[in-house]
Amino acid sequence: MALAQQVQLHREPGARGDLARRVTGSPALQLVGRRLLTAIPVLLGVTFLTFVVMNLIPGNPAQLILGINASPGAIAKLDTQLGLNHPFWDRYWLWLDGLLHGNLGTAYSNQQSVNSDIAQFLPTTCYLLLYALVVSLGLGVIVAVLSARRPNGIVDRIGLAISMLGLSVAPYALALVLIYVFSVRLGWFPTISNSLGSNPLTAIRALTLPAASIGFPLFAVYTRLLRADIVEQMQREDYIVTAKAKGVGPWKVLVKHATRNSLFTLITLVALNLGTLIGAVAIIEPIFSLPGIGAELITAIGDNDLPLIEGIVVVFALVTVAGNLLADLLYTVLDPRIRYGRAAS
Amino acid sequence: MRSRLMSLRTACIAGAAALVLSTAAACSGGSGSASSSPSVQTSNSNIAAAAPKAGGSLTVLEGKGYTGDWPLGLDPATNTTGDADQDYYNSVYGQLFELGDGGKLIDDLATGYTYSNGNKTVTITLRPNVDFSDGTPLTAAVVAWNWTRDLESPCTCAPSWTVARVNPKVTTSAPAAGVIKVVNATTIQVNLTTPDGAFINQMFDSIPNWIASEVSFKKMGEAAFAKLPVGAGPFIMVSDSYSNEIVMKKNPAYWDKPLPYLDNLTFKSVSGDEAAYEAMLSGEGQVYTDMSTPQLLTESAQHFQVLDQLGTSPYDLQLNTASAPFNSTQAREAIYAMTNFTPILKNIFDDAYPVVQGFTGPGGICYDPTVAGYQGYDPTLAKKLVAESGLNKVTINLGTISSSPVASETTEALAQEWSAFGVKVSLHVYPLNGLIQAFTVNSGKSWQAMIQTAGAYDPAGGVGVGFRFDSTSPFSGVHDPKLDSILAAAAASSSLSVRCPLYNQAAEYIAKNYYGPFYFSFAPANVSVKGVAGPGLTTPLPAVAVTPAVLWEDVYDNPSSS
Numbered sequence: 001m002a003l004a005q006q007v008q009l010h011r012e013p014g015a016r017g018d019l020a021r022r023v024t025g026s027p028a029l030q031l032v033g034r035r036l037l038t039a040i041p042v043l044l045g046v047t048f049l050t051f052v053v054m055n056l057i058p059g060n061p062a063q064l065i066l067g068i069n070a071s072p073g074a075i076a077k078l079d080t081q082l083g084l085n086h087p088f089w090d091r092y093w094l095w096l097d098g099l100l101h102g103n104l105g106t107a108y109s110n111q112q113s114v115n116s117d118i119a120q121f122l123p124t125t126c127y128l129l130l131y132a133l134v135v136s137l138g139l140g141v142i143v144a145v146l147s148a149r150r151p152n153g154i155v156d157r158i159g160l161a162i163s164m165l166g167l168s169v170a171p172y173a174l175a176l177v178l179i180y181v182f183s184v185r186l187g188w189f190p191t192i193s194n195s196l197g198s199n200p201l202t203a204i205r206a207l208t209l210p211a212a213s214i215g216f217p218l219f220a221v222y223t224r225l226l227r228a229d230i231v232e233q234m235q236r237e238d239y240i241v242t243a244k245a246k247g248v249g250p251w252k253v254l255v256k257h258a259t260r261n262s263l264f265t266l267i268t269l270v271a272l273n274l275g276t277l278i279g280a281v282a283i284i285e286p287i288f289s290l291p292g293i294g295a296e297l298i299t300a301i302g303d304n305d306l307p308l309i310e311g312i313v314v315v316f317a318l319v320t321v322a323g324n325l326l327a328d329l330l331y332t333v334l335d336p337r338i339r340y341g342r343a344a345s
Numbered sequence: 346m347r348s349r350l351m352s353l354r355t356a357c358i359a360g361a362a363a364l365v366l367s368t369a370a371a372c373s374g375g376s377g378s379a380s381s382s383p384s385v386q387t388s389n390s391n392i393a394a395a396a397p398k399a400g401g402s403l404t405v406l407e408g409k410g411y412t413g414d415w416p417l418g419l420d421p422a423t424n425t426t427g428d429a430d431q432d433y434y435n436s437v438y439g440q441l442f443e444l445g446d447g448g449k450l451i452d453d454l455a456t457g458y459t460y461s462n463g464n465k466t467v468t469i470t471l472r473p474n475v476d477f478s479d480g481t482p483l484t485a486a487v488v489a490w491n492w493t494r495d496l497e498s499p500c501t502c503a504p505s506w507t508v509a510r511v512n513p514k515v516t517t518s519a520p521a522a523g524v525i526k527v528v529n530a531t532t533i534q535v536n537l538t539t540p541d542g543a544f545i546n547q548m549f550d551s552i553p554n555w556i557a558s559e560v561s562f563k564k565m566g567e568a569a570f571a572k573l574p575v576g577a578g579p580f581i582m583v584s585d586s587y588s589n590e591i592v593m594k595k596n597p598a599y600w601d602k603p604l605p606y607l608d609n610l611t612f613k614s615v616s617g618d619e620a621a622y623e624a625m626l627s628g629e630g631q632v633y634t635d636m637s638t639p640q641l642l643t644e645s646a647q648h649f650q651v652l653d654q655l656g657t658s659p660y661d662l663q664l665n666t667a668s669a670p671f672n673s674t675q676a677r678e679a680i681y682a683m684t685n686f687t688p689i690l691k692n693i694f695d696d697a698y699p700v701v702q703g704f705t706g707p708g709g710i711c712y713d714p715t716v717a718g719y720q721g722y723d724p725t726l727a728k729k730l731v732a733e734s735g736l737n738k739v740t741i742n743l744g745t746i747s748s749s750p751v752a753s754e755t756t757e758a759l760a761q762e763w764s765a766f767g768v769k770v771s772l773h774v775y776p777l778n779g780l781i782q783a784f785t786v787n788s789g790k791s792w793q794a795m796i797q798t799a800g801a802y803d804p805a806g807g808v809g810v811g812f813r814f815d816s817t818s819p820f821s822g823v824h825d826p827k828l829d830s831i832l833a834a835a836a837a838s839s840s841l842s843v844r845c846p847l848y849n850q851a852a853e854y855i856a857k858n859y860y861g862p863f864y865f866s867f868a869p870a871n872v873s874v875k876g877v878a879g880p881g882l883t884t885p886l887p888a889v890a891v892t893p894a895v896l897w898e899d900v901y902d903n904p905s906s907s
Binding site for chain 1: 406409410414416417418499501516517586587588589590613614615616619620623624626627628629630776779781782785
């Protein structure tokens with residue numbers, strides 16, 4: 001059928017109504033809608049708590065902006081300009097109003113729009129997290145599958161040793177070791193990366209050690225968890241015995257059946273770990289001088305820069321909510337029998 | 346299939362082994378060179394330098410929390426970060442006057458000055474035929490525009506000149522007519538309401554010393570100008586990512602040809618001394634300014650040039666006389682008597698800094714390390730005074746700033762030392778903002794003791810003695826009109842023969858009243874790779890306040906000499 005005819009068909013009123021019904025009735029879209037609705041109280045709670053905590057910390061933002069010698073008159077004037085003389089609830093409401101209009105306010109420390117600050121720093125953090133996640137997940141799955149192929153075999157034992165190392169080391173300590181070995185001694189990667197540059201290879205090189213610092217402990221967790229789950233599936237589940245009885249090869253049973261089923265656990269763990277990942281970037285980015293949102297958060301906390309802190313917290317909360325939503329959707333991809341919002345038949 | 350598995354297994358084992366071996370090789374190499382010398386000279390007072398060489402690029406590392414932060418860009422009228430960012434300002438704007446080796450006043454964009462009218466009028470002559478990098482001329486009218494804008498700035502970086510205002514009640518009101526007078530194209534005059542013989546010394550690290558292009562400012566607007574400012578300095582801004590990275594290149598129209606030597610100058614912010622040291626080891630930076638971690642100074646001296654700077658800001662234990670327990674003279678005297686700084690300086694700081702009893706340092710004017718009548722360490726007297734003043738019945742809140750490892754290590758050492766006399770101490774380490782709050786909350790009556798630097802190249806300038814001891818300063822624990830008048834008289838004269846005896850008198854007065862013991866004159870060291878040379882890197886400069894300003898136009902890189 002010609003493309004034009006297909007388009008014409010879709011434009012017919014009946015077809016359009018059917019499409020609309022299918023779209024609104026889509027379980028996946030309903031799930032997205034429900035998750036977005038539940039994100040609203042989460043965001044409100046997170047931002048409110050941050051607002052309360054930052055208001056309890058001593059320090060006057062007007063003094064910060066004006067400097068150490070600011071006169072009381074100048075501070076009072078700036079307090080008024082920034083709305084800091086308003087009661088707590090009024091200030092929170094004003095900030096929420098701005099958020100609803102897509103305006104996260106103006107950072108106290110650099111007088112820039114928080115939106116533009118986040119737009120400037122977020123990409124670096126996204127690249128870093130993506131790099132750490134992809135590599136840790138990819139290697140984690142490979143090592144877990146190889147380890148589960150022969151429990152207590154040589155690969156499993158080496159995998160266990162490496163994983164224990166990853167589980168025992170804190171990202172910031174690992175970062176220092178990696179810097180010493182791979183930057184200072186071997187000169188393979190840079191120690192500091194104040195900009196990623198426009199060349200993708202330069203960016204990958206700059207992000208490798210930070211991503212390894214964050215990703216290695218994650219890789220260890222993913223490997224151990226996935227390996228244990230696959231081994232359990234291989235030893236206890238009836239469908240594995242059935243598959244083997246039908247003559248399916250051992251690798252196919254391991255990868256296509258057992259590993260696929262075990263990915264549910266892994267996805268859940270990755271989603272739950274997103275918060276930890278975000279915490280890790282706040283520690284790792286300053287060590288490598290990476291201009292990311294994590295380093296910016298640490299500076300903002302030191303500066304008592306409430307609008308910037310709130311803006312970054314909103315972004316982190318959104319990423320966490322989106323990550324968990326993605327995990328829910330991936331469940332349905334892995335097992336099409338899962339239908340959210342419908343009673344089990 | 347089996348052979349593929351075997352290959353995979355072999356590859357995995359080989360990979361793991363390679364990782365372990367490379368790590369071991371790297372680590373063994375490091376420990377070999379690191380521990381080869383049991384006794385290391387940590388720093389130098391002067392470093393032999395090769396002949397100047399034009400060209401090349403340098404990357405300068407700056408520590409976060411102080412020099413590595415420039416959150417508002419580089420517009421002088423909004424510079425809230427004080428002397429922290431002088432490297433960048435000096436590079437792009439140049440200076441009217443520079444502070445050189447041995448405290449020598451160097452003419453830069455200005456060529457001279459005179460005091461008149463009882464030190465109430467200062468006349469400055471500008472260098473003729475100097476252009477900004479945008480091609481417009483640097484004239485007295487442009488300087489007047491800059492200074493008017495500086496005086497109207499709500500920023501506390503505004504000059505502390507005592508001048509008549511259009512509205513005397515508003516501190517940011519425009520200066521009255523005649524305050525800043527353009528005499529001719531290269532001569533400008535400032536008329537003050539009170540005598541100020543330290544006017545020129547106060548220019549260093551102060552915003553009137555940096556002159557912006559009026560034409561570019563008006564064309565670009567304030568925000569864009571702060572990001573890529575235009576001056577008549579040795580370098581031109583190429584890019585600026587705030588508090589992260591600044592890239593500059595040589596200003597081809599610089600007045601003092603063939604300077605600057607360097608073609609490119611990049612400043613990068615790093616998380617601190619450790620990160621900077623590692624970055625220099627891996628060749629990602631050639632200079633790090635303001636290193637103060639004692640262990641790293643020792644390590645750095647094995648690989649790089651480490652230059653001690655001439656301190657001008659002694660560490661001082663501020664005691665708040667406005668509230669208990671230090672509203673008692675006896676309690677303050679007890680602090681003097683139970684503090685023995687010799688072992689602290691030797692064991693923690695390797696005797697790197699000179700002991701002083703007053704607010705002057707070896708790099709500044711009127712330096713005198715001893716003060717007549719200064720109460721030194723006396724354990725017998727200390728025990729008696731502690732018991733009599735009741736200091737052993739209270740817990741002293743001792744605070745300092747978080748960005749200085751020297752300050753925080755000093756507070757911990759003091760707490761240990763005082764505990765031998767039964768004095769309990771609660772330590773508080775504040776970020777800058779928290780420190781300001783701690784000083785100012787409850788009208789300045791809540792804090793008890795703080796470890797801070799007190800002093801400057803000229804005690805009348807910047808974070809000088811008045812900042813910590815004058816009644817009008819919110820960061821002073823002393824409210825004594827007699828001390829105020831001594832300090833004011835010292836600042837009013839332009840003659841050192843008049844000023845220095847007055848500062849000696851002030852130091853004796855502080856000691857006599859036990860207003861706060863002084864410990865040592867601190868200045869961080871500058872670290873550079875061999876072959877790099879220049880004022881502040883191979884020859885010491887006096888610190889304007891805490892850190893000296895490297896004269897980047899005179900810095901060169903001659904790797905063949907290393």
